[in-house]
Amino acid sequence: MHLTSETFDQNARDALRDPVLHGALRNLADNFVERRRAAIASVDDWEGLREKARVIKEQTLCHLDRYLLQFVENAEKAGVKFHWARDGKEACGIVLNLLKKRGAKHVVKSKSMATEEIHLNAALEAEGIEPVETDLGEWIIQLAGETPSHIVVPAIHKTKAQIADLFVDKVGIEKTDDVDVLTRTARNILRQRFAEAEVGISGVNFGVAETGTIVILENEGNIRLTTGLPKTHIAVMGIEKIIPKFADLDVFLKLLPRSGTGQRLTAYQSIITGVKRNVTDEGPDEIHIVLMDNGRSRMLAHPVTRQSLACIRCGACLNACPVYQQVGGHAYGSVYPGPIGAVITPQLIGISKAKQLPYASSLCGACREVCPVKIDIPELLLHLRAEITDGTAGGAESNPQRKRKFTESLAFRMYGFAWSGPVSYGLGIKAARLMQKLVVRDGRIGKVSGFVAKLLPPLGAWTAWRDAPAVAERSFREQWRDGLGNNSQWSVVSGQ
Amino acid sequence: MKVSVFITCLVDQLCPNVGVSMVAVLRRVGCEVVFDERQTCCGQPAFNTGYRNEAQKFAKRFIKIFEESAAEAIVSPSGSCVAMVKHFHELFPTDEKWRERAGKIAARTHEFGSFLVNVLKVEDVGASSTGRITWHDACHGLRDLNIRDEPRRLLKNVKGVEFVEMSNADVCCGFGGTFSVKFPEISAGILDNKIESIEKADVCAVVSGDASCLMQIGGRLSRLDSKVKPMHLAEILACQNHLR
């Protein structure tokens, strides 16, 4: 069963109780965070490079229409056919049509978040075509009938033992804990699939406007085969993947692998400019690019949400996020989990279906700190939160009617009143001091339950895990009046 | 230098000793300290929960009150509340006048530790205490205000204490304002990693620059009956054991 964003809180609670997942996430955090740190140390001016990338992305997005046309024009000159898709359904339809027209029975696919986003596999399977995922992690997920839990390492939630069991079950090998045997098994099976495939489907990391080139990065060599071996190559790309110049790759190829996997460079970079020039050359006869909007032009419209489109899907913000490290990817109920997922998902599927996600962050800013293109994710989360409370959230719906959560908005109005001046503030504090007599023991508030927890749900939630401090007998302002304010010689000496 | 204290709600009501300590240290290093009793909240809880209209009211109130003060600096024992003041201008996207006023107030507002080191250029405030201590980087101080070395330098100059770095000192404690009660289980999961780091560092106190983190960390330490004490930077800098 696939989880949805609507039940994030429950998904998260379940994930927190899963010790296997916890172990996997701990490894991820330790390894990737460390590897990234080491890798960025090998760049002289990392911060300067990030700033360059941010500026390139921002300028491109501000003139996206122009760059897109330039990209299309140049790629068409090199023999690429283009298809425009307004949304995921259209994109899936286009791919399906291309496959049907070619009578394709065997289709291989390389890892691509754009195709995950539009659930392309499900759409094709419904029409009797089962594309084979050729990235090892994606293939494992496909065998298990699951969704990726990380945008770079899709099977990060699975242990070696679970994968071995899966192989025994699905491809009928003897049980083994030898990783080499497992990868060799996968490779042998996948080679077979490559050999028989009529069409290869891929995503795109960068589309270079100046040359009409598409660039795809990877480590396993399967993308090279997916895009090079079958007669037809179909690439699905979001309209935001454009960069203006070939030389800009210098910036992004330094940033992406270092941020994502802590590598200086991925093992393979496929740089594809059009179809083969001579019949004797290698490569496909036809290349089709499906340019997909699917909510992106809506994000483009506002300067804050526009930042979401700068994402190069490196996964660094997931690895660095304390929330992701606790609950993993599936809890988000979206192909885009973690901080960037909490930002993109509500904008893709509609905020009413992912209302909790913008709040699923402590706003610690670790994501912003590691993001290679300097997306201010906390700012975006705050923007979405404000849209939710204002009821102006657009998302995938048109002009939705929204109500603020009644109790919360009441609480904030009360707080607005209580803190509006010293008199009401003083009254509020006096009331709190009086009420806390019920629950304070030894100067602190332990676990509250029963009617107090019902009356004050936040206090119940807080004290389920932590003691709460009592309101002080003499506040700072009272102590100031008591004499702290008068005596300029006053000083404190207190032992530790 | 004349300094106006921005005390913050949490310190005022829940841990006033932090404010008292800050006043003591500021005076010790030669500041004249004033406090405007009309001040209330900076509006951070509203802002972070998406209630921008409410947050804007708080911001205006704050700006008006502190504009009247002749103090050169506004100093606060909380990185996150100072960061909120630095965000004020965002609440007036179309109001140039208020944006400007917000900007001026923000420029005068400093987090306590950063004020000592970067404005007053003081790294040794003449404090002394005992025991082994470590530092927890509060997220907003670290990532919004870029405060990393300042508190460490101040702590290393406290006579009689041994300062140690714990692992993952710069990782969030899981507080996150309303996040801590909206998703208490996740918040507590993050917190327990922090507690593990603190316990591994084998210290008698964990020091930080934000009362909110200390409430989160301290609340869990207290629940677990830990021997480790949560302390605010101001509290340890106020210690002068050698004078006892």
Ligand code: SF4
């Ligand atoms: S938001 Fe930034 S850090 Fe996160 S995946 Fe995108 S580019 Fe990477």
